[in-house]
Amino acid sequence: MQNPIERIQDPLLVAESWMAEGRDVAIATVVETWGSAPRPVGSHLVIDEAGNFEGSVSGGCVEGSVIAEALDVISHGSPRMLEFGVADETAWQVGLSCGGRIKVYVERLG
Amino acid sequence: MDPYSLKKLNKERQARRAAVLLTDIGDGRDRVIKEGDPVAGALGEAVKRAFLxxxxxxxxxxxxxFFLNVHVPPPRLVVIGAVHISQALAPMARLSGYDVEIIDPRTAFATPGRFPDVKLFAEWPQDALEKRPLDPYTAVAVVTHDPKIDDQALERALKAGCFYIGALGSRKTHAKRVERLAAMGFGTDEIALIHSPIGLDIGAASPAEIAVAVMADVIKTFRTRGLQATRHLEKTA
Known part of the structure; x- marks a missing residue:
C-alpha cells in the first residue's frame, strides 16, 4: 500500500493537482518562527481561489487569516509576508495562543 | 511560485531525493536545487548546510x-521479520508518517492475513532489497532472530548508511552477531551503529510494547540525526 492518506494530504502535491485542473492557487509557507510555534519552518498551507485549503501553518489559530490574505494574493499576484504573534494588536482575533510568533510567506502559483 | 519549480520539486520528492526550493523573498523568484548541484558563494555554503x-x-x-526550504524524503521503515512485534509496529509506523514494508522469506509468517494493509514481501532480504534498495532515509528493524535472514539485511543496511539500524536479541545473541559481522569485514565503529538491544529502554514486555520502544527509538534517531556521532563517542568513551 502506497500510503494513500499521506499522498492525498501532501499540500504541494495537492497544489500541483489543483493547478493541473486549472484552479488558481496560492501557497503559504512558514519561513520563520520564534518561541513555541506549532508548525515548523517550511510547513505549507495551499489555498485555491474558492477558499479550499490543504495543509497548515499553525495549530489552526491563524489559518483563517492566512486564507483571507491568500485570496487577495491570488487576485493581485504579488507575494506578501505575514506575521502573527501574541504581541500583535490582532492577538485577540488571530494570535497564537501558544505564545510563539511566526512569519508566513504567501505567494501565487504561476 | 513558478509552476515549473513546483513540478520539479514534487518530482524529486516523489523519487525520494532531497531538494531545496530557493526563494528570493524580495522578488518572489524561485528555483529548485538538487543535492550536489553547484551553487556559488555564500549561498552555496548555506545550501550545503541546509541539506546536511x-x-x-x-x-x-x-x-x-532568501528562503531555503529543504525537502528531505519522508522516512521509511523496513522491518525484517513478519513476527508478532511487526504486527504492532507496522500500523504505529504508518501513523507516525513512515512508509512501511515487511520482509520475511518464511511464508508461514508473511501472510496477508496477519498483515493487512502493509507492504509485505515473502522474499529473502537480499532479493527484496535488491529490488527496493535501502537509503539513508530508511530505518531498518531486524527482528527474525534467525541469522540466516537477519545478517543479510544488516549487511545491506550498514552499507546503505541507513539512519537507524536496530536488531532484536539478547546481549548474548548480539555478541555472536557482532562476531559474525566482524568476520564479514565490518569495523567496530560500523557495528556499533546497530541499536541492540533494539528500542528505547522503557521496560517493554509485550510485543506491542516492544513495538512502541522500537518506534520511539527510530523517531528519536531521525529527529536528532547529525548528533548521533557525538553521542556515540560519549557512550563509548
Missing part, C-alpha cells in the same frame, strides 16, 4: 533575503 541539517531557514546574502 535538513533545516529550512531564511538567509541574507549581499543584502537580499
Amino acid at each position: 541539517s535538513g533545516k529550512s531557514t531564511i538567509i541574507e546574502v549581499d543584502g537580499r533575503s
Whole structure:
C-alpha cells in the first residue's frame, strides 16, 4: 500500500493537482518562527481561489487569516509576508495562543 | 511560485531525493536545487548546510533575503521479520508518517492475513532489497532472530548508511552477531551503529510494547540525526 492518506494530504502535491485542473492557487509557507510555534519552518498551507485549503501553518489559530490574505494574493499576484504573534494588536482575533510568533510567506502559483 | 519549480520539486520528492526550493523573498523568484548541484558563494555554503541539517531557514546574502526550504524524503521503515512485534509496529509506523514494508522469506509468517494493509514481501532480504534498495532515509528493524535472514539485511543496511539500524536479541545473541559481522569485514565503529538491544529502554514486555520502544527509538534517531556521532563517542568513551 502506497500510503494513500499521506499522498492525498501532501499540500504541494495537492497544489500541483489543483493547478493541473486549472484552479488558481496560492501557497503559504512558514519561513520563520520564534518561541513555541506549532508548525515548523517550511510547513505549507495551499489555498485555491474558492477558499479550499490543504495543509497548515499553525495549530489552526491563524489559518483563517492566512486564507483571507491568500485570496487577495491570488487576485493581485504579488507575494506578501505575514506575521502573527501574541504581541500583535490582532492577538485577540488571530494570535497564537501558544505564545510563539511566526512569519508566513504567501505567494501565487504561476 | 513558478509552476515549473513546483513540478520539479514534487518530482524529486516523489523519487525520494532531497531538494531545496530557493526563494528570493524580495522578488518572489524561485528555483529548485538538487543535492550536489553547484551553487556559488555564500549561498552555496548555506545550501550545503541546509541539506546536511535538513533545516529550512531564511538567509541574507549581499543584502537580499532568501528562503531555503529543504525537502528531505519522508522516512521509511523496513522491518525484517513478519513476527508478532511487526504486527504492532507496522500500523504505529504508518501513523507516525513512515512508509512501511515487511520482509520475511518464511511464508508461514508473511501472510496477508496477519498483515493487512502493509507492504509485505515473502522474499529473502537480499532479493527484496535488491529490488527496493535501502537509503539513508530508511530505518531498518531486524527482528527474525534467525541469522540466516537477519545478517543479510544488516549487511545491506550498514552499507546503505541507513539512519537507524536496530536488531532484536539478547546481549548474548548480539555478541555472536557482532562476531559474525566482524568476520564479514565490518569495523567496530560500523557495528556499533546497530541499536541492540533494539528500542528505547522503557521496560517493554509485550510485543506491542516492544513495538512502541522500537518506534520511539527510530523517531528519536531521525529527529536528532547529525548528533548521533557525538553521542556515540560519549557512550563509548
